[in-house]
Amino acid sequence: xxSLGSIRRAFAPWNDPNAKPYxxxxxxxxxxxxxxxxxxxxxxxxxxxxxxxxGASGCGKSTLLRMLAGFEEPTAGRIMLDGQDLRGxxxxxxxxxxxxxxYALFPHMSVEKNIAFGLKQEGMPSADIQKRVAEMxxxxxxxxxxxxxxxxxxGGQRQRVAxxxxxxxxxxxxxxxxxxxxxxxxxxxxxxxxxxxLQQELGLTFVVVTHDQxxxxxxADRIAIMDKGEVMQxxxxxxxxxxxxxxxxxxxxxxxxxxxxxxxDRTAGTARITGASGAQxxxxxxxxxxxxxIVFAIRPExxxxxxxxxxxxxxxxxxxxxxxxxxxxxxxxxxxxxxxxIVRASALxxxxxxxxPLTWNDRAWVSFRPDAGVVLTR
Numbered sequence: 001x002x003s004l005g006s007i008r009r010a011f012a013p014w015n016d017p018n019a020k021p022y023x024x025x026x027x028x029x030x031x032x033x034x035x036x037x038x039x040x041x042x043x044x045x046x047x048x049x050x051x052x053x054x055g056a057s058g059c060g061k062s063t064l065l066r067m068l069a070g071f072e073e074p075t076a077g078r079i080m081l082d083g084q085d086l087r088g089x090x091x092x093x094x095x096x097x098x099x100x101x102x103y104a105l106f107p108h109m110s111v112e113k114n115i116a117f118g119l120k121q122e123g124m125p126s127a128d129i130q131k132r133v134a135e136m137x138x139x140x141x142x143x144x145x146x147x148x149x150x151x152x153x154x155g156g157q158r159q160r161v162a163x164x165x166x167x168x169x170x171x172x173x174x175x176x177x178x179x180x181x182x183x184x185x186x187x188x189x190x191x192x193x194x195x196x197x198l199q200q201e202l203g204l205t206f207v208v209v210t211h212d213q214x215x216x217x218x219x220a221d222r223i224a225i226m227d228k229g230e231v232m233q234x235x236x237x238x239x240x241x242x243x244x245x246x247x248x249x250x251x252x253x254x255x256x257x258x259x260x261x262x263x264x265d266r267t268a269g270t271a272r273i274t275g276a277s278g279a280q281x282x283x284x285x286x287x288x289x290x291x292x293x294i295v296f297a298i299r300p301e302x303x304x305x306x307x308x309x310x311x312x313x314x315x316x317x318x319x320x321x322x323x324x325x326x327x328x329x330x331x332x333x334x335x336x337x338x339x340x341x342i343v344r345a346s347a348l349x350x351x352x353x354x355x356x357p358l359t360w361n362d363r364a365w366v367s368f369r370p371d372a373g374v375v376l377t378r
Contacts, residue, residue, distance in 0.1 A: 013046040022047035028077035037063040039229035050206045052216035055226035061209045069098045097171040103162035105150040112146040115165045136164035156187045176208040192218045225249050246378050250297040259296040263288045281315050284371040298373030303345035305333045309365050316367040
């Protein structure tokens with residue numbers, strides 16, 4: 001299947017039936033007493049992939065990462081890395097390194113000594129350590145801060161020191177647990193691209209745990225959406241956003257409108273859906289059978305808002321402007337339909353002055369193309 005949307009590079013081994021997974025979780029379960037943190041989970045990650053585990057707190061994503069690192073052992077199932085079963089191998093003998101949200105830098109050591117610490121523990125010759133540390137400082141753009149202590153650095157600089165220390169030992173896999181959580185929004189956005197560039201330059205496999213949707217969508221080649229210890233969907237960011245396979249995923253990633261209804265009838269490639277109020281919409285996708293209950297999910301930017309009824313008349317619903325949010329680059333409208341449902345629509349502010357200005361309590365029409373959303377049956 002051809003991927004939706006753009007991919008950061010010509011890299012999609014998950015679409016190659018002959019590609020061999022680098023990391024494999026095979027029917028992995030992890031229990032803490034009566035609580036099941038990870039439930040019979042299977043997942044594959046490929047070499048040099050930037051892979052994100054995305055979910056709310058308590059979904060099992062950090063437990064999965066800790067099992068890969070060796071800090072926890074699976075209750076059942078196995079974890080394979082490059083063909084090797086990791087069961088019983090202690091963390092310090094695994095070819096992985098983990099970067100924590102707290103960064104865990106040594107406060108009494110300089111930047112260069114923090115980076116060199118793991119290399120010294122491994123017994124690397126001093127000349128090689130100096131060369132490796134200089135390389136890491138260059139990669140994270142901290143050459144001029146080599147002699148400083150962590151408390152003399154900004155949050156973003158400390159994050160880069162922790163990253164440099166994590167990759168200095170050249171692990172096969174770098175595990176990142178909420179790596180940008182301590183940074184402010186602007187710095188977090190800048191650092192996301194730095195991480196992507198660094199991962200490509202080093203050619204390592206990155207597995208990141210995050211609850212931040214934008215972070216996962218920006219950085220990852222693929223995302224695994226998790227809930228209650230299970231994987232709900234694994235796909236590229238564009239596929240997760242444009243083609244969610246369940247209501248949970250559609251709700252969890254981004255904003256979405258849900259139209260509940262039944263499939264009234266089908267023609268070749270088209271379905272007519274009738275809602276509880278009798279309103280009808282026509283969609284181009286989905287394979288639900290006539291009479292089945294479905295949800296039509298559509299993103300706000302796929303919906304057009306206007307004061308006049310669209311000429312084509314298909315998928316045009318009337319209501320009243322309930323709320324407006326001007327966000328600079330776009331305007332978000334909440335339109336309360338005549339059946340009571342509130343529809344969220346967003347319009348790009350491409351021009352300084354709107355040709356069709358709408359304000360609170362105005363009558364308005366929302367409309368969308370038949371192929372603008374996705375039909376969900378679960």
